[in-house]
Amino acid sequence: MIALLLVLVLVGGWEAYAQLSGIHEIVLPAPTQLAAALYDDRALLWSNFGVTAGEIGLGIALALALGLGSAVVLHFSPPLRSALYPLLVGSQTLPIPIVAPLLVVWFGFGLAPKLAIVALVCFFPIVVPTLDALERVDADQRKLMRTFGASRWQTFRIVEAPFALPGLFTGAKLSVAVATIAAILAEWSGSEEGLGHLFQQALPNLETARAYAAVLILAGFAVALFGLLAVAERRLLPWARPVPLARLSRGMLLR
Amino acid sequence: MLTRIRAPEAAPPVKWTGSCAVSLDGVGKTFASTRRGGLAVTALDGITLDVATGEIVALVGPSGCGKTTLLELVCGLIAPNVGSVESARAALMAQRDLLLPWASAVANAAVALRVAGVKRDEAHERAAALLRDFGLGGFERARPDELSGGMRQRVAFARTLLAGRPVLCLDEPFGALDALTRVEMQGWLAGALARDPRTVVLVTHDVEEALVLADRVFVLSPRPGRVIATLAVTTARPRRRTDPEIVALRARALEALGA
Numbered sequence: 001m002i003a004l005l006l007v008l009v010l011v012g013g014w015e016a017y018a019q020l021s022g023i024h025e026i027v028l029p030a031p032t033q034l035a036a037a038l039y040d041d042r043a044l045l046w047s048n049f050g051v052t053a054g055e056i057g058l059g060i061a062l063a064l065a066l067g068l069g070s071a072v073v074l075h076f077s078p079p080l081r082s083a084l085y086p087l088l089v090g091s092q093t094l095p096i097p098i099v100a101p102l103l104v105v106w107f108g109f110g111l112a113p114k115l116a117i118v119a120l121v122c123f124f125p126i127v128v129p130t131l132d133a134l135e136r137v138d139a140d141q142r143k144l145m146r147t148f149g150a151s152r153w154q155t156f157r158i159v160e161a162p163f164a165l166p167g168l169f170t171g172a173k174l175s176v177a178v179a180t181i182a183a184i185l186a187e188w189s190g191s192e193e194g195l196g197h198l199f200q201q202a203l204p205n206l207e208t209a210r211a212y213a214a215v216l217i218l219a220g221f222a223v224a225l226f227g228l229l230a231v232a233e234r235r236l237l238p239w240a241r242p243v244p245l246a247r248l249s250r251g252m253l254l255r
Numbered sequence: 256m257l258t259r260i261r262a263p264e265a266a267p268p269v270k271w272t273g274s275c276a277v278s279l280d281g282v283g284k285t286f287a288s289t290r291r292g293g294l295a296v297t298a299l300d301g302i303t304l305d306v307a308t309g310e311i312v313a314l315v316g317p318s319g320c321g322k323t324t325l326l327e328l329v330c331g332l333i334a335p336n337v338g339s340v341e342s343a344r345a346a347l348m349a350q351r352d353l354l355l356p357w358a359s360a361v362a363n364a365a366v367a368l369r370v371a372g373v374k375r376d377e378a379h380e381r382a383a384a385l386l387r388d389f390g391l392g393g394f395e396r397a398r399p400d401e402l403s404g405g406m407r408q409r410v411a412f413a414r415t416l417l418a419g420r421p422v423l424c425l426d427e428p429f430g431a432l433d434a435l436t437r438v439e440m441q442g443w444l445a446g447a448l449a450r451d452p453r454t455v456v457l458v459t460h461d462v463e464e465a466l467v468l469a470d471r472v473f474v475l476s477p478r479p480g481r482v483i484a485t486l487a488v489t490t491a492r493p494r495r496r497t498d499p500e501i502v503a504l505r506a507r508a509l510e511a512l513g514a
Contacts, residue, residue: 148367
């Protein structure tokens with residue numbers, strides 16, 4: 001409710017400023033002009049949105065598969081973990097704006113370099129919380145499974161894997177935020193379609209409102225994806241839901 | 256569905272010759288310090304005790320006298336530095352219930368059966384039947400966070416029983432419960448063991464709990480743990496804390512503990 005009000009105030013202020021200050025629409029389009037661009041260019045925006053959404057969705061899926069696989073492998077093999085963890089951290093320090101053009105040179109203008117970049121950026125935030133959650137399983141819990149004669153794999157399947165699911169969700173939610181940025185950077189490094197490409201084309205053509213529309217759509221998509229993951233987490237992992245802070249503080253106020 | 260890869264069955268690290276359910280002979284256990292230059296800790300020293308098949312024994316002693324270490328030795332989770340441990344296969348029940356927070360009561364109780372390769376439906380059926388015996392009918396589908404502390408311990412005990420081991424090692428099973436629930440659960444455990452007799456090694460720091468439940472009570476000294484008194488309880492079950500023998504033995508045990 002308050003959030004909605006805040007958005008209304010901000011948009012209203014923006015509109016008032018754009019209308020009253022006499023600023024040119026090429027410099028700062030008003031929200032109404034942005035809305036007009038959204039409507040007029042809907043076909044163009046929609047087809048380019050499809051491209052970028054595909055890059056983000058497939059990139060995250062690829063990162064999830066690789067990240068989950070790596071976390072499990074590293075969890076099962078401590079020597080491999082100590083050998084590969086520094087490399088993993090190193091992969092995160094690669095400056096994407098520099099790597100992206102190299103990948104375009106390597107893979108061409110198609111989907112492949114975009115997927116590689118999105119997956120590279122998302123891999124780290126997925127592996128770390130997942131591996132962390134796997135490592136943090138109660139030692140007594142493992143001991144109990146041993147007294148039942150459980151194999152390493154059974155302990156993983158029955159105890160460790162479910163314990164690590166909240167970590168995997170945390171990783172997926174983090175990666176949604178960075179995947180959008182990664183996809184845009186990838187498109188800027190060389191592409192013929194996508195919202196990032198559209199944005200890049202719109203500015204020199206003085207279609208500022210269209211560029212703003214592209215950004216708005218991307219932000220909305222990232223927020224929606226994040227929300228979807230949060231809902232899925234609540235549905236699938238009701239046991240992992242933290243006690244709401246509001247309930248705690250209300251109880252304290254009553255005392 | 257994941258394929259099941261089973262590790263080759265490891266030889267039980269604890270030997271068992273069959274004369275007694277559990278037999279400890281001159282057992283000592285010292286833990287090296289985890290810090291460099293730290294002192295090694297001797298948890299147990301020269302423990303010798305036998306537990307007959309079907310007998311319930313209790314170990315009482317102050318905190319840190321190596322009671323939990325003793326149970327881990329019996330369960331084969333660790334090996335002694337000196338002496339020998341022989342035991343039939345044992346299942347461990349800890350003070351914390353260690354229930355899986357995402358799994359229903361019935362799935363939690365069935366964990367040991369599932370590990371042993373029993374099919375899901377059959378395992379759940381057996382677990383549900385036992386939970387009903389334990390007064391948990393209607394709570395089969397409840398998750399642990401929806402159950403009270405006493406109910407959770409009953410689920411944990413069902414899981415331990417269903418492991419199907421002849422020896423049960425109970426480590427402070429009611430230590431986390433409030434005093435009233437504790438007394439109630441002690442009566443309940445005595446009843447459950449009367450229906451399904453097992454060899455039991457019970458660890459507790461509550462002398463009354465030990466005397467109400469056990470056939471014999473071993474009193475351990477502070478670290479390093481040694482047996483400083485053995486008390487045989489002959490009063491017929493069900494026992495009450497006010498039975499004359501219990502009261503007399505309680506005084507003796509507390510005296511041995513220096514309390």
